[in-house]
Amino acid sequence: MPLTCHECGAPDCRDLFDRLLALEFSRPDPYGRLHAVTVPAWFLQHPDRAPDGTRTDHWAILQRWQRDGLDGVHDVVRRRRVANRRGQDLPTAMDEPVPPVPDQVSTAVTIGHVAGPGRDFPEIGHAARVADWLRAIATS
Numbered sequence: 181m182p183l184t185c186h187e188c189g190a191p192d193c194r195d196l197f198d199r200l201l202a203l204e205f206s207r208p209d210p211y212g213r214l215h216a217v218t219v220p221a222w223f224l225q226h227p228d229r230a231p232d233g234t235r236t237d238h239w240a241i242l243q244r245w246q247r248d249g250l251d252g253v254h255d256v257v258r259r260r261r262v263a264n265r266r267g268q269d270l271p272t273a274m275d276e277p278v279p280p281v282p283d284q285v286s287t288a289v290t291i292g293h294v295a296g297p298g299r300d301f302p303e304i305g306h307a308a309r310v311a312d313w314l315r316a317i318a319t320s
């Protein structure tokens with residue numbers, strides 16, 4: 181019997197997230213290229229499990245995605261890698277003020293939707309299902 185997540189309401193949520201991460205690490209397209217947005221999305225819906233101090237940045241990343249798409253987020257990731265290598269402060273995800281993070285983001289769309297009806301993250305439509313998830317959270 182599936183366990184319903186007490187934070188987002190999706191059945192077997194943590195198991196689905198682990199399976200998604202495994203796909204992201206093994207298959208760049210269409211999964212791995214979305215890793216920079218799926219991790220913030222999942223943690224925003226799971227504040228009890230999010231590493232301390234990451235919520236504001238995760239929120240800013242989704243705001244950046246909403247404004248500039250995946251290319252904008254990948255630009256942040258690239259600039260952070262360079263700054264990290266040089267021992268510099270990491271650039272912020274947004275170059276303009278970001279609305280405050282809501283205490284509770286929308287859980288109208290969860291990782292259960294991203295997994296699809298067979299709960300196996302089918303390749304076809306994956307990016308669109310992730311976009312549904314991100315949009316629901318970013319507009320909370």
Ligand SMILES: [Zn+2]
Pocket residue numbers: 185186187188189190193194225226
């Ligand atoms: Zn959950």
